[in-house]
Each structure stands twice: as structure tokens, then as C-alpha cells.
Amino acid sequence: MSDAYLQLDKLTLAYGDTVAVKDLDLSIARGELVALLGPSGCGKTTTMRAIAGLLNPASGRINLDGADITRVSANKRAVGLVFQSYALFPHLTVYENVAFGLRLKGLRGQDLDSKVNAGIRSVGLAKFAGRKPGELSGGQQQRVALARSMVMEPKVLLLDEPLSNLDARLRLEMRAELQRVQKETGVTMIFVTHDQAEALALADRIIVMLNGGIEQIGTPEEIYNNPISSFVADFVGFENVFALKDGKLATANGAIALSTPAPDVAAGLAWRPRAVILGSGPFQGTVRGTSFAGNSREYLLDSALGPIKAEVDAALPQHELGSTIAFDLPVDAAANLKRFG
Numbered sequence: 001m002s003d004a005y006l007q008l009d010k011l012t013l014a015y016g017d018t019v020a021v022k023d024l025d026l027s028i029a030r031g032e033l034v035a036l037l038g039p040s041g042c043g044k045t046t047t048m049r050a051i052a053g054l055l056n057p058a059s060g061r062i063n064l065d066g067a068d069i070t071r072v073s074a075n076k077r078a079v080g081l082v083f084q085s086y087a088l089f090p091h092l093t094v095y096e097n098v099a100f101g102l103r104l105k106g107l108r109g110q111d112l113d114s115k116v117n118a119g120i121r122s123v124g125l126a127k128f129a130g131r132k133p134g135e136l137s138g139g140q141q142q143r144v145a146l147a148r149s150m151v152m153e154p155k156v157l158l159l160d161e162p163l164s165n166l167d168a169r170l171r172l173e174m175r176a177e178l179q180r181v182q183k184e185t186g187v188t189m190i191f192v193t194h195d196q197a198e199a200l201a202l203a204d205r206i207i208v209m210l211n212g213g214i215e216q217i218g219t220p221e222e223i224y225n226n227p228i229s230s231f232v233a234d235f236v237g238f239e240n241v242f243a244l245k246d247g248k249l250a251t252a253n254g255a256i257a258l259s260t261p262a263p264d265v266a267a268g269l270a271w272r273p274r275a276v277i278l279g280s281g282p283f284q285g286t287v288r289g290t291s292f293a294g295n296s297r298e299y300l301l302d303s304a305l306g307p308i309k310a311e312v313d314a315a316l317p318q319h320e321l322g323s324t325i326a327f328d329l330p331v332d333a334a335a336n337l338k339r340f341g
């Protein structure tokens, strides 16, 4: 990509003999907010550590803002890193925590004071500048960690699951806060999460990682609507995912034909529960479970295809447990998967 600001070239990362990330290629534009999404152990933190300079690549290169930084030490990279655990100094005030890195850089007096105060203000903590971390809530501590990184004016800010220690409400608040700070400052951000809703809500682009490689890169809409593989489909909530064999669904009961032919180009098809048609169609399902979810109701059906998850408007008449319903998996409402397994 010609407008790459941060570029990873065939990056391979290992711990001793264990290869954690293999041949990773990635281009990120200046000012982008990118989410790294993937299951535990897929290599997200490892990739972050390499970009930050905390792990030397086994092979490959890292370029940032036109310079090769592969062998540049961590403290000379202008890369900020915010962890899940805020790693604040407990004995220092908010002010001193935020000032710490700037002092190391040699800032003093008025220059230091105005930068620290601006940083603390930007995350809404002006009133708490004199407090110590132990006198703050989790969300406030996370803001201190964010301010402490931002005052260093990093070229790239890496956030490794920064919200996972917060409760649901604070998470939403901090999500909005992060987005605001990023838009206001224009800092390039890579945000690690294994929460797909968080990635969809925050990111300009999502990188889905699996087994030390990239499975798919796309906008939230692309990832949500057009998962490339059965893995991504599963990960973003398509509950009904099937391999195709000779244009039919491959099931435990053999190949089963759909009501219209499946496209040749796909290795599999996937339907969100919403896309399943209940009440008509060529298939029969027995209701094994039902759950009310406010506007909608979810059904778990047993069928010749295997278990099927369907979701319909809660205002529709309810189907009883044990009853049999006709259903359809319409081909035109399915995501076409290019890879299966």
C-alpha cells in the first residue's frame, strides 16, 4: 500500500523454537484506528510487542513513517503502549505519573507543566491530578495510562486489551473516550481485543488473526457481512455455518440440497440467526430451546442439518418447546465463505 505509515513486512516472531507469528504482512495508514481481533494465543500481544520494540523479530522488517525501525530500540521508536493492567506507579500522583516519561526526555518547568496539564485535561481528569492511582476507579486509572502515553506524542499508540478489566458500563464509556481522543489527536492506533462487538464499534479497519497469521482484513461492515472463512463467520456471530459439497450442504447426515442451488465459488455458506426463515421452507426442525431477547426471540432447532439457530421478531406467536416447524436457509441471505476449516 503506497500510503502505508506503519508497515510490517514478512514479520516472523518466535519465542525460542516456538513460532508465534509467521510471515505477517500489514500496512496501516496514518491516523487509522485498527482493531486486532482474534482468539487467545493467536499472536496479538506478540505482534504488539514487536512493533513496540520489546521483541526482536526472527525475520522480516518494520517500517514507521518512512524509516526502518526493525533494529531501533524501544525507547527511540515513538511507539506508545497501553496494557490491560495500567502499570501506573502507585506511589506517584496522577500528575507525576503523566509527567514521568516527559521528565525522562528532559522536559522541565513550564514546558513540562503545560504538557502534563493538557494531557490530564484531555482525558477529563483535571480534578484528580493530585490523587494517587489507588484513589481512582479502574476507568480513571485507565485514563491516566492513556494520558501518560499520549503526552509522549507517539507516532503509533498500541493498546493491548485496555478495556478488558472494566465493567460493561465503563467499557462503553472508555470506548467512546478512546474514539474521541483518537479523532481529536489523529494518532494512529492499534487496538487489541478479543471482543468482536468492541472491534466493530471502534475500528476503521479490523484485522482478524488466527494461528499467528492474518485471516481477514476489512472494514467492520466487510468483516460483519462478508466473512472470508468459516472461522471468521463463527467469530462474528454467524451461528449456522456449513461446508459445501457438490453444491449441497455437508452435514453429519450427508449432503443435503438447498431450496436453490448454492454458488459454485463458495467453499461454505453461513447464515446469521436472523437470516433463517421460520414457518416455511423445505426443512423441518424441532424446537429444543427458546429464549426471549427483548425485540427478538431465539430458537434452537434440531434438524437433519444439525442444530440450527434462528431469531425472529418477538411479537410473532411463540413456538412451543418440542413442536416441529418448517424452516428455510435462503441462499441469497447467506454469506459465501471462500475457505472452510
Ligand SMILES: Nc1ncnc2c1ncn2[C@@H]1O[C@H](COP(=O)(O)OP(=O)(O)OP(=O)(O)O)[C@@H](O)[C@H]1O
Pocket (backbone or CB within 6 Å): 015, 018, 019, 020, 038, 039, 040, 041, 042, 043, 044, 045, 046, 047, 194
Ligand atoms: N514469553 C513467551 N514464551 C513462549 N511462548 C510464548 C510467550 N508469550 C507468548 N507465547 C506463545 O505465543 C503465542 C501467541 O501469544 P500471544 O500472547 O501473542 O497471544 P494473544 O493473541 O495475545 O492471546 P490473548 O488473547 O490470550 O492475550 C501463544 O501460543 C503463546 O503461548
Ligand SMILES: [Mg+2]
Pocket (backbone or CB within 6 Å): 044, 045, 046
Ligand atoms: Mg494478549
